[in-house]
Amino acid sequence: MKLRIEKRKDLPFYMNILVPVVSIIFSLLVMGIILLIFFQRSGMSWGQAFSETLSAYGEMFSWPFGNVYGIYQTLLKMVPLAFVGLGLSFAYRMKIWNIGGEGQLYMGAFAATWGALFLFNGIENKFLMITLILLMGAAFGALWAAIPAFMKAFAKTDEIVVTLMLNYVAIFWVDYLVYGPWKDPKGYNFPLTAEYPESAKLPTMFNGEVHVGIIMVIVLAVILQYVYSRTSWGFNSAIAGDNQKAAKYAGINIGFYTIVALLVSGAIGGMGGAVQMMGIQHRLQHGFSPGYGYTAIIIAWLAKLNPLAILLVSFLFGGLLVGNEQLQMFYRLPLALIYIFQGLVLFSLMGGEAIFNYRIRFVKERAVEE
Amino acid sequence: MKRRTILVIAILLASMFLSAKALKVAYVYVGPVGDAGWTYAHDLGRQYVEKVFGDAIKTDFIESVPEGAESESVIRSYAQRGYDLIFATSFGYMDSVINVAKKYPKTIFMHCSGYKTANNVGTYFGRIYEPDFLSGLIAGIMTKSNIIGYVAAYPIPEVVRGINAFALGIEYVNPAAKVHVIWVNSWYDPALEKEAAISLLNIGADVIAQGQDSPAAQQAAQEYGVYSIGYNSDMEKFAPKSYLGAPVWNWGPYYERVIKEVMAGTWKSEQYWGGMADGVVDLDISDLVPNTVKKLVSVFKEAIISETFHPFVGPLYDQEGKLRVPAGDIPSDSELLSMDWFVDNVVGTIPRQ
Numbered sequence: 127m128k129l130r131i132e133k134r135k136d137l138p139f140y141m142n143i144l145v146p147v148v149s150i151i152f153s154l155l156v157m158g159i160i161l162l163i164f165f166q167r168s169g170m171s172w173g174q175a176f177s178e179t180l181s182a183y184g185e186m187f188s189w190p191f192g193n194v195y196g197i198y199q200t201l202l203k204m205v206p207l208a209f210v211g212l213g214l215s216f217a218y219r220m221k222i223w224n225i226g227g228e229g230q231l232y233m234g235a236f237a238a239t240w241g242a243l244f245l246f247n248g249i250e251n252k253f254l255m256i257t258l259i260l261l262m263g264a265a266f267g268a269l270w271a272a273i274p275a276f277m278k279a280f281a282k283t284d285e286i287v288v289t290l291m292l293n294y295v296a297i298f299w300v301d302y303l304v305y306g307p308w309k310d311p312k313g314y315n316f317p318l319t320a321e322y323p324e325s326a327k328l329p330t331m332f333n334g335e336v337h338v339g340i341i342m343v344i345v346l347a348v349i350l351q352y353v354y355s356r357t358s359w360g361f362n363s364a365i366a367g368d369n370q371k372a373a374k375y376a377g378i379n380i381g382f383y384t385i386v387a388l389l390v391s392g393a394i395g396g397m398g399g400a401v402q403m404m405g406i407q408h409r410l411q412h413g414f415s416p417g418y419g420y421t422a423i424i425i426a427w428l429a430k431l432n433p434l435a436i437l438l439v440s441f442l443f444g445g446l447l448v449g450n451e452q453l454q455m456f457y458r459l460p461l462a463l464i465y466i467f468q469g470l471v472l473f474s475l476m477g478g479e480a481i482f483n484y485r486i487r488f489v490k491e492r493a494v495e496e
Numbered sequence: 497m498k499r500r501t502i503l504v505i506a507i508l509l510a511s512m513f514l515s516a517k518a519l520k521v522a523y524v525y526v527g528p529v530g531d532a533g534w535t536y537a538h539d540l541g542r543q544y545v546e547k548v549f550g551d552a553i554k555t556d557f558i559e560s561v562p563e564g565a566e567s568e569s570v571i572r573s574y575a576q577r578g579y580d581l582i583f584a585t586s587f588g589y590m591d592s593v594i595n596v597a598k599k600y601p602k603t604i605f606m607h608c609s610g611y612k613t614a615n616n617v618g619t620y621f622g623r624i625y626e627p628d629f630l631s632g633l634i635a636g637i638m639t640k641s642n643i644i645g646y647v648a649a650y651p652i653p654e655v656v657r658g659i660n661a662f663a664l665g666i667e668y669v670n671p672a673a674k675v676h677v678i679w680v681n682s683w684y685d686p687a688l689e690k691e692a693a694i695s696l697l698n699i700g701a702d703v704i705a706q707g708q709d710s711p712a713a714q715q716a717a718q719e720y721g722v723y724s725i726g727y728n729s730d731m732e733k734f735a736p737k738s739y740l741g742a743p744v745w746n747w748g749p750y751y752e753r754v755i756k757e758v759m760a761g762t763w764k765s766e767q768y769w770g771g772m773a774d775g776v777v778d779l780d781i782s783d784l785v786p787n788t789v790k791k792l793v794s795v796f797k798e799a800i801i802s803e804t805f806h807p808f809v810g811p812l813y814d815q816e817g818k819l820r821v822p823a824g825d826i827p828s829d830s831e832l833l834s835m836d837w838f839v840d841n842v843v844g845t846i847p848r849q
Contacts, residue, residue, distance in 0.1 A: 195576050199569050305681060306847070315651045315836065315846065316587065317681065318564070407565045412681075414564065448569070454558045455573060461528065461560040 149478030153470040182457045190445035198335040203444035205339045209398025210422035215431040217391035220367040226289030228419025229296035230267040230392045234399025237266035239410040242326035255325040267396015268389045275388035279381040319410040328405040337405035350433040522574040523557040526586035527684040533709035533728035541747030563588020575600040623771035625661035627743035627779035629807035631725045632665020635703045642673040645696025647706040647713045651846045657835045677844030686712040741781040773801045813840045
């Protein structure tokens with residue numbers, strides 16, 4: 127007897143929705159047990175703890191998805207996640223595993239700050255300034271992805287390791303700048319750069335609540351949807367991802383496609399960094415991203431690399447982050463429990479995916495030999 | 497006397513009125529409440545006012561909120577949910593507080609350690625340099641190697657001022673001793689703090705002081721069998737064989753005062769900077785410190801409280817030997833708040849652009 131793991135065939139479409147939903151409900155149940163114990167230990171009776179847990183869950187969904195200010199916050203958190211998620215999808219379609227979203231985001235933020243504070247400082251025209259900074263962000267995101275791209279295309283290095291390692295380089299590069307040469311001269315030696323000039327801040331909507339980055343990311347998703355489904359690039363890159371040999375026979379230049387896929391992937395991530403800077407941060411600082419680049423990997427994957435689905439999943443994840451913040455603020459949950467919860471959600475989503483899409487078969491030895 | 501009676505009546509009336517609707521008070525913390533340091537001290541203050549006011553107030557808090565733009569959504573959420581008073585307890589929340597305060601003119605914001613105010617934003621801080629100076633007296637006497645280590649957070653005026661006060665205390669009793677500074681560039685990073693302490697211990701430091709939010713430096717000192725001076729709150733239980741004492745915060749009574757003012761409607765935006773005379777800062781001393789030294793410390797403490805002595809009284813020279821404060825002069829508050837130079841017995845540099 128042998129164990130064999132194989133992909134289930136002919137799964138109905140509704141399973142694509144049902145599996146994540148069931149997985150999330152599972153993680154909520156497990157977290158519910160932890161919350162129940164937490165509340166009971168903080169001096170409540172079991173009954174009180176139970177109703178407190180229910181009310182905490184209510185809070186977690188009603189504020190980020192049901193309250194207008196909560197939705198604004200969710201949208202703000204969604205923007206960087208969606209940008210990087212879309213960027214990653216561009217490479218993942220070719221089964222090129224760019225793990226460097228975080229680094230590309232940081233390089234975009236670095237380039238945006240370079241543009242806003244030094245290169246283009248003095249440009250008063252908002253439209254021109256923002257366009258220039260977006261291009262800077264995209265260029266440096268692409269540059270950062272170019273390193274693994276050329277290494278993969280010409281030396282067959284593994285892009286997973288190279289992109290991952292470059293994340294740390296990018297983060298430390300930003301640290302070097304904000305702790306050193308770019309420190310705000312008027313900032314009392316605090317490790318922050320100076321604030322962006324007014325022309326380098328994104329315009330806002332809804333009474334100043336949400337910056338226009340949300341529109342940019344939606345437009346970008348629509349463009350990518352078109353590219354993936356209607357252009358020869360979309361078709362060829364999907365083939366190259368599915369079957370390299372077939373792609374070669376069809377005359378597709380794999381090296382060229384690899385390089386372009388990673389460059390565009392990085393450019394979109396870098397643009398996300400620039401948007402985050404111009405929309406929210408307005409100055410560069412250590413650790414401005416709480417791991418958006420890594421969360422985006424899971425987002426792209428859960429959305430099955432579909433750009434519009436990436437928007438939706440980023441919105442849900444943004445809401446999860448905002449909802450978790452509310453749990454801390456109003457239910458006194460320690461940050462560590464929040465991390466456990468986020469870990470549980472991701473774990474169940476991936477576990478659910480694996481369990482429902484694959485099955486284990488016991489195969490007799492003879493059958494294998496045949 | 498009369499004004500006070502009116503005030504008391506006002507508070508009573510206010511609290512009667514508010515018994516129907518409790519004052520909602522929120523605290524935004526930069527570290528975990530269990531950091532045993534800075535955030536822990538603020539949270540003790542929160543627990544104190546919860547006990548004092550009982551049902552008349554409702555407090556909530558959030559821990560480990562990163563400094564910078566990310567903090568805005570948290571402060572915003574509290575304001576939007578109708579919290580009446582929000583304490584933001586780290587320097588890096590300054591811009592977020594000012595931004596949110598513009599949108600919520602009826603909410604009162606108190607920002608700890610910053611310098612920007614508005615009609616509904618006040619700032620508060622303590623003259624922790626006073627107990628810093630006293631802890632320097634102890635360190636200067638207890639050292640044998642004349643090498644004293646200091647694990648420091650960020651090279652900002654607040655921290656520089658504390659190191660200088662500590663060094664001046666040392667100079668008072670032991671002009672031969674030097675303070676060696678290592679920057680951690682974080683308020684709270686126990687692993688890095690411990691490493692920094694160990695590298696100071698390796699150059700022969702036999703007293704370790706610090707300005708961090710965790711007791712990691714104390715633990716390193718205890719492992720090496722030398723004395724240490726903590727920071728923020730009583731850190732004795734983390735290193736009982738090493739801990740000499742610590743400059744500590746006592747926020748409770750101050751928070752009580754602010755909440756009373758807000759309840760009575762007499763709150764006004766101000767920049768509060770209280771010292772040992774107000775009790776907002778103090779020096780915790782352990783029993784490892786000999787009685788004679790304790791007596792010396794208490795003499796200086798009384799002198800500072802009665803304003804017959806100031807830790808920064810001139811002449812003060814910087815590391816290049818330049819006279820910064822002439823003999824007999826005392827730097828103004830604004831000079832203290834922007835201090836960016838080390839006194840002459842500090843070894844280490846303040847990074848610049």
